[in-house]
Amino acid sequence: MPIARVQDLVKRYGDQVALDHVDLEIAEGEILGLLGPNGAGKTTLIHCLTGVIGHDSGHIEVFGQDQRQNLNEIKRKLGLVTQEVTVFEDLTARENLQFFGGIYGLRGGELNARIQETLELVGLSEHDKKLPGTYSGGMKRRLNIACALVHGPRFLIMDEPTVGIDPQSRYNILENARTLNRQGTTILYATHYMEEAQSIASRVVIMDRAQVIAQGTVEELIKSVQxxxxxxxxxxxxxxxxxxxxxxxxxxxxxxxxxxxxxxxxxxxxxxxxxxxxxxxxxxxxxxxxxxxPTLEDVFLSLTGRTLRDAAEG
Ligand SMILES: Nc1ncnc2c1ncn2[C@@H]1O[C@H](COP(=O)(O)OP(=O)(O)OP(=O)(O)O)[C@@H](O)[C@H]1O
Ligand SMILES: [Mg+2]
Incomplete structure (x- = not known):
């Protein structure tokens, strides 16, 4: 059984169709790369999947449950790293984690142990008493990821977590994702960097202009244009x-x-x-x-006649 299944999903913003009959399955234990240029619909898909926004039609199942009927229960086992960094600027890193862990019902020793573990994973245990304002962009992003992880989600969704940060933090984030995945966390990883999708994902779904235009393992996708x-x-x-x-x-x-x-x-x-x-x-x-x-860039080119960068500009 897939950990999440999206069927025939349609989402409109006014007249604009942001998701045009999208189908998607995420298998338990995989890192699924969601690759697409700016404006393809990645964030919209993630927001629908996680119930941040509603959808117009179609069906979403997460953990085998109907998403609309069991949203609160589903959310408890989900971690969402949003595209924009969302942390409290007037709380220290540790206080941020206490807050987010508290939302999920963690208390006392269990909460402290989870905070310690999460800080260590993202490499911030030495900086836990500082305010995010004193952090570099990459450190802030890592704190943001820690906030999405502190409750130990079974399914982690990361929306372009490495955009605009230093190479060391980028490396750290990709390594964290691999480590979590080895420990059993299923990951949906959205990116417009084909190198990232190619290096981290066991399977890739390519989106363009509100539609899923291809999916498969990197090998399968590349073979299709070879x-x-x-x-x-x-x-x-x-x-x-x-x-x-x-x-x-x-x-x-x-x-x-x-x-x-x-x-x-x-x-x-x-x-x-x-x-x-x-x-x-x-x-x-x-x-x-x-x-x-051939790379995933070639796959995109062969399917759309545009490069990922062209697609983002156009
Ligand atoms: N709240 C909104 N209201 C109106 N249009 C929106 C809204 N959010 C997104 N859109 C539009 O829907 C389309 C898909 O946007 P979305 O943010 O899902 O793409 P994306 O693949 O996440 O892009 P990016 O890589 O830039 O984050 C775009 O054309 C965008 O302008
Ligand atoms: Mg986005």
């Missing part, structure tokens, strides 16, 4: 003429641009590398060429 060849070019003088000439080449199925880099996708056995390089040399002053192993 029949295509991808060449990355970096040129000195990027122009639209390069795109036009590349698109006109035999075998080329798509050309995407990112600044002065072009990603050229060709069909199976196109055998057109010479032609691609000639265009790049003639039109743009070729600086470098790579032909990489």
């Amino acid at each position: 029949s295509e060849e991808r060449t990355r070019l970096e040129v000195a003088n990027p122009s639209d003429a390069i795109i036009e000439r590349l698109q006109a080449l035999d075998g080329v199925t798509a050309v995407a641009r990112e600044g002065n880099r072009f990603i050229v996708t060709s069909g199976v056995g196109a055998n057109n590398l010479d032609n691609i390089l000639n265009v790049a040399r003639e039109e743009g002053g070729l600086l470098s060429v790579t032909s990489e192993q």
